[in-house]
Amino acid sequence: MxxxxxxxxxxxxxxxxxxxxxxxxxxxxxxxxxxxxxxxxxxxxxxxxxxxxxxxxxxxxxxxxxxxxxxxxxxxxxxxxxxxxxxxxxxxxxxxxxxxxxxGAEIEVSEHALALYLAVQRRVVLRDQQLRAGGWGIGQAATIPSRENAVLGLIGCGRIGLETARKFRVFGFDKVMAFDPFLNPDTAKAANVDLVDLETLCKTADVINLHAPLTPQTHHIVDAAHIALMKPTTILVNVARGGLLDEAALAQALHEGRLFGAGIDVFEQEPVAPDNPLLTAPNTTLSDHTAWYSxxxxxxxxxxxxxxxxxxxxxxxxxxxxxxxxxxxxxxxxxxxxx
CATH class of the missing domain: 3.40.50.720 (NAD(P)-binding Rossmann-like Domain)
Known part of the structure; x- marks a missing residue:
């Protein structure tokens, strides 16, 4: 040209x-x-x-x-x-x-995933709000489960997922499992990541991070049925694409106490709709599709x-x-x- x-x-x-x-x-x-x-x-x-x-x-x-x-x-x-x-x-x-x-956004996105997890796990946002409202001695007002010997589950495990796994191990996650049909088994083995099916991951993992691309095959890959398999102490983190997740099903599980919490950076509709049910879900930390940024x-x-x-x-x-x-x-x- x-x-x-x-x-x-x-x-x-x-x-x-x-x-x-x-x-x-x-x-x-x-x-x-x-x-x-x-x-x-x-x-x-x-x-x-x-x-x-x-x-x-x-x-x-x-x-x-x-x-x-x-x-x-x-x-x-x-x-x-x-x-x-x-x-x-x-x-x-x-x-x-x-x-x-x-x-190079695997650095930023993996950090943001970890930040969302910690904010939810330690109820940082809620404690901040309660303290500013005059509260004190509120540390035991709501349960916080231990994550000793915890299992991290990755739905999608490319460069970002692998970097996320590395950082979570520092915080005591001694086992990492992944559902990713495209991850080379040798790469997974070298990274000490166990390849499993999605149902096993949902049943087993203490924290589940979404790092998959959005395609017709992955739309709502985490739906009501998969959320129902998760433990009540599970934290779900999405820093990939909002369409991977059935937001209404997640919000319902959070309101009903069937999940411990969620950290969400991406939404199916962006900017997020005022009536999105995740905006009122308990123990949920949200950000505005900013995980990639520095x-x-x-x-x-x-x-x-x-x-x-x-x-x-x-x-x-x-x-x-x-x-x-x-x-x-x-x-x-x-x-x-x-x-």
Whole structure:
């Protein structure tokens, strides 16, 4: 692609403090970065801009949005999951879709998972509220189970899951089990992680962390039936995708005392709906899809996303290409040889 012809890269629903990182990476590509707010119909704006690439965070990239961009070459997701992008529609038009799986967020996400667990386990948020309201001597007002020789269960065990397991072991979790059909048994063995079926994990684990991608197969993978298998002392932590979890079933179990607590960073509808039942569930610590965030991770994420745009503008396939179509291997090999 000619790097002297002016081109537009649209940033859908911009949310970062600055886009200097992207502009620096693309400085020699005759690119104009244009933020497109999504509080109204974005189709007219995209039709006017006719971008060659889209950079997107959580916004849904539908077939209609793609159709509004006749010269579109690439959609890059700031992050790992691409469940908000119509992959079929993109593939039919030979539009590359890429993600950014390697911005080091396994550090931040695993820390956040641990923080949510500790907040729930030690009832930190509740104790803070009670103390500010004038309470004292409230430490034994509600039970706190011991986690000595506890078992950590991971639903999904990629880089984030493995890093989470490492950190939880420091807090006394001497056994880690995982349900992940894609985890190599040798990798699991090297990490001292036992591969088990989902039912066994739900029945056995004292703390269950969700680290799986959201796909049609994993939607509500933790449903009412699986929650019913869990022990009343179990803590459930979700720092992956809200759609993995039946939120109504979880809230009901918490209200009925069938689970000890939950730490939730992601929701099926975001921003979270005011009537979401988890907002009123007992011993539940919530955050606003922020597990991935640190100043470092944001910079690396924006930089790596911009480099995917740069690769395509230079005539290569993206490095992290998630929707290869027939005949794509040759193009990918060409990229690998040129990198």
């Amino acid at each position: 000619d790097n002297t012809t002016p081109k537009t890269v649209a940033i859908l629903e911009p949310g970062y403090a600055s886009y200097l990182t992207e502009r620096t990476v693309l400085a020699d590509q005759a690119v104009t970065l244009v933020p497109v707010t999504m509080d109204a119909d974005a189709v007219p704006a995209l039709q006017k801009l006719d971008p060659v690439a889209l950079l997107v965070r959580e916004r849904d990239v539908t077939a209609a949005l793609l159709a509004a961009c006749p010269n579109l070459k690439l959609v890059v997701r700031y992050g790992v999951g691409v469940d908000n992008i119509d992959l079929d529609a993109a593939t039919k038009r030979s539009i590359y879709v890429a993600n950014v799986p390697d911005y 100043e470092r991770s944001v910079k690396v994420l924006q930089q790596n996303a911009a480099y995917e745009v740069r690769r395509v503008l230079q005539g290569n396939a993206p490095l992290n290409w998630v929707n290869p179509w027939p005949g794509a291997d040759t193009q990918k090999q060409r990229l690998e040889k040129s990198s």
